[in-house]
Amino acid sequence: MDINKSEFIISAVKPAQYPNDNKREIAFVGRSNAGKSSLINAITNRRKLAKTSSTPGKTRLVNFFLINDILYFVDLPGYGYAKVSKSEKKNWGKVIETYLVNREQLKKVVLLVDCRHKPTNDDVIMYDWIKYYNYEPVVVATKSDKVSNNQLFKNMKLIRQTLGMEKHEKILPFSALNKKGKEEILEVIFDEE
Template sequence: MEIKQAEFTTSAVKPGQYPEDGRVEIAFVGRSNVGKSSLINTVTNRRKLVKVSQTPGKTRLINFFIINNQFYFVDLPGYGYAKVSKSEQAKWGGMMEQYLINRPQLKKVALLVDCRHKPTGDDVMMYEWIKHYGYQVIVVATKKDKLNKSELQRSAKVIKETLKLNPEDNLVFFSSLKKEGKEELLNEMFKDIEL
């Protein structure tokens, strides 16, 4: 899959604001500082498609981006950032759950984790949520450039064990800085998907 065109379409907080054209959607979710914006920009070949913030927790809406005029990338709010109030966190959780519960267009979810750290309780809960709602999940371990080869092997073991990955779940290591893992991630995203 080659991405030739990517544009911001709309932001939403409730189902009535989601696109209604029935196109396939692939969502991205992860902790607030995991590098989600950078990853989407790298995958779409657009440096500023998604605003990259120095302040974690900036994505507070569900953002839809039309790709190749064929399908959507959906950027979900980051979670697990301590400086956000509990009521705000609960609001985001409700918004994301609402999206995940009843979205037949959503075919896959990329769950981003930082390869330098053991997945958090929030990451485990998000993985279980995605599986509970019956979506295919791709676990993307970001910031690959920060680890050497043996550290990456250890990281893969820790991520698989902590999330209790199923054999059919894919783990892709990714570096936005070096653009490593991009082809593999795109291949995983579009495997078994009819556009």
């Protein structure tokens, strides 16, 4: 499916602010510097739809983007950013958990991991959470343009092992720079359409 229309709807702190039109939602989660906003911008063909920053931890709210008037992309706060206070980290964790655990409209969770690094404990916890709540895990290995094809292959194997992924589960390599992997991601995201 092509994305012909995308618009920012709201940045929410609490569930009362979430859209209440019962459209399907696809959430994007990952470390603060995994590239969630860049991925959303790349697959929607909008350079500034989701705010990006060279400073990790920019996304602090639950951001809803209406896609083709039929579903929402939901950009969640990144986790694992070291340069914020413990109380702020705890608050982000509550915001993320409140959305993920209680949102009936949530149909898919896309976990972004930086393909240059071994997944962190936080990444493993998030992957396990996705499985525990019976969502099909969609793992995207971002920043694939920053490593050689040989290194990407090795790193994707490491990601699969670290997360404990099953053989049939896919890891989709992606580059926001050249949009390599965009079509595969859209196919997986919209496979229920």
